[in-house]
Amino acid sequence: MSLKEKITEDMKAAMRARDAQRLGAIRLLTAAIKQKEVDERIDLDDAQVQAIIDKMIKQRRDSISQFETGGRQDLADAEKSELAVLAEYMPAALSDDEVRAEVAAAVASTGAAGPQDMxxxxxxxxxxxxGRADMTSVSGLVKSALAKG
Known part of the structure; x- marks a missing residue:
């Protein structure tokens, strides 16, 4: 079952269960997927769907921090519930040690010598x-690894 099919089945299950919050989050996701397919006239594969989900997760995290800064905990909680639903469709996150090992392997395999090779x-x-690691933190790890090397 493809990721799009799983999302559709989960939407049907949320409708049957009358889970309004979950249904709303899944509908936002399906709308984003359909918009991308219509705009580019393509049928998205799992990797492209995960890229959309990753983008939506980043948006939710930004919104949560802004709402908490602005003292709007009610809106932050709503975003957190959407974030939890979206996170279910992403592959398991890598640990910090696994990310560091991948960075070290990539630096070694490319023969990177300094910041110009980032x-x-x-x-x-x-x-x-x-989808398995926060690319912003990965970028920071690469910068520090290249600065040392």
């Missing part, structure tokens, strides 16, 4: 770690 290292890491 693009090459990130090009190797992005397909491996997309």
């Amino acid at each position: 693009g090459r290292v990130m090009a190797v890491l992005k397909p491996k770690l997309a």
Whole structure:
């Protein structure tokens, strides 16, 4: 079963269970998927769907921090519930040690010598770690690894 099919089945289950919050989050996700398919006239595969989910997760995290800063805990809680639903469709996250090991392996495999090689290292890491690690923190780890080397 593809990821899109799983999302559709989960939407049907949420409708049957009358789980309004879960249903709302899944409908937002399906709308984003359909929008991308219509805009680009393609049928998305699992990797492209995960990229959409990852983008939506980043948006939710940003919104949560802004709502908490602004003292709107009610809105932050709503975003957190959407974030939890979206996170279910992503692959298991890597631990910090696993991410560091991937960064070290990528630096070694590309022969990166300094900060000017960051693009090459990130090009190797992005397909491996997309959706499984926060790419902002990965970028920071690559910078520090290249600064040492």
